[in-house]
Amino acid sequence: MQINPIINYHPDSRPDSYRESGRDNYQLSKMARLLNSFFTQDAVTVAEKLLSKTLVRVWDDGTVSRYRITQTEAYMGADDLGCHASKGRTPRTEVMYAEGGSVYVYLIYGMYWMLNFVTGAKNEPQAVLICGIDAIVGSGRVGRVLKIDKSFYAENLLSSPRIWIEDAPDVKEFETTTRVGIDYAGDEWKNKPWRFTTKK
Numbered sequence: 534m535q536i537n538p539i540i541n542y543h544p545d546s547r548p549d550s551y552r553e554s555g556r557d558n559y560q561l562s563k564m565a566r567l568l569n570s571f572f573t574q575d576a577v578t579v580a581e582k583l584l585s586k587t588l589v590r591v592w593d594d595g596t597v598s599r600y601r602i603t604q605t606e607a608y609m610g611a612d613d614l615g616c617h618a619s620k621g622r623t624p625r626t627e628v629m630y631a632e633g634g635s636v637y638v639y640l641i642y643g644m645y646w647m648l649n650f651v652t653g654a655k656n657e658p659q660a661v662l663i664c665g666i667d668a669i670v671g672s673g674r675v676g677r678v679l680k681i682d683k684s685f686y687a688e689n690l691l692s693s694p695r696i697w698i699e700d701a702p703d704v705k706e707f708e709t710t711t712r713v714g715i716d717y718a719g720d721e722w723k724n725k726p727w728r729f730t731t732k733k
Contacts, residue, residue, distance in 0.1 A: 565699040569691055572633030576652045576659035577727055579633070580607035583650075584707055584731050587699040588666055590679050600679075601701075604665030606672075606712045607727040608649075610658050614722040615715035618658035628687045629658035636688040636696065638681055645673035646681040650690065650698075664713075665730070706732045 567586065572579060588600045608616035617626050617639070628637050629651055637649040637660050653659040664672045666679075675681075679696070690697050709726040716723055 566691060567698045567700055569632065569634035572650060572652050572690065573654055574633070574652060576607040576609050576661050579650070579652045580605040580661045580727065580729050581707070582703060583661060583663075583698070584729055585704045586701050588663070588679075589697050589699055591695045592680075599699075600666035600669075602663060602666055602698075604663075604670065604728070604730045606662040606664055606729070608660050608662065609725075609727070610653070613718075613725075615712055615718035615725075616658070616660070619718075622658075626658060629660055630656050631687070633659075634690050636685045636690065636693075638676075638683065638685050640683070641673070646676040646683070646685075647672050648676050648679065648681050648685070664728070704731055708732060 571582070574582075583602050583605050586602050588602055590598050590600070592598070608618075610616060611618045611621075613619060618629050620626070622630060625639060626637075628635050631651055632655045633650075633652040635651045637651050638646050639649075640646055648663045649660040650663070651658075651660050662672055663675050664670070666675055669675055669678050685696065688696065708730045710728045710730065711724050711726060712728045
């Protein structure tokens with residue numbers, strides 16, 4: 534069985550020759566999907582291990598794009614003042630309290646949808662923010678390229694027909710830095726080295 538290679542054509546610029554069947558590809562790729570057991574690990578572990586994994590996006594016309602994950606950030610629950618869960622359980626954060634393996638999205642600046650994957654055990658609200666795929670850097674840009682919107686909220690990565698993660702070898706070399714845009718979290722939490730980036 535052959536899995537198609539990673540290809541990062543933007544949905545509006547793919548050549549006519551790149552026309553995979555979404556249904557056939559869904560069946561082909563299902564065996565390679567990461568299982569919920571991967572996502573029930575803690576957010577720091579998942580953020581590291583997601584590097585170089587393959588993010589699959591099936592478009593409305595049935596074609597498929599694949600992207601290599603290159604940058605992530607971990608958010609470690611209610612004690613982490615950089616994490617949304619630190620503000621309490623709300624309608625927006627409800628999905629974070631589910632068992633790992635669901636999609637968590639939220640809107641910033643009224644225009645950028647952030648793509649996150651819920652991790653950890655039930656009632657341990659953690660998530661990993663996807664900050665880079667292939668040459669696309671920045672969580673806002675990632676959301677735009679993947680055409681993420683509110684409809685992805687709480688989608689199950691194991692059963693979704695339009696977005697999932699496929700396995701790939703773990704990277705051996707990567708960089709860790711502090712997370713971006715969370716100065717409000719205070720020195721302890723903003724200085725956690727929980728931003729993971731593949732080395733070029």
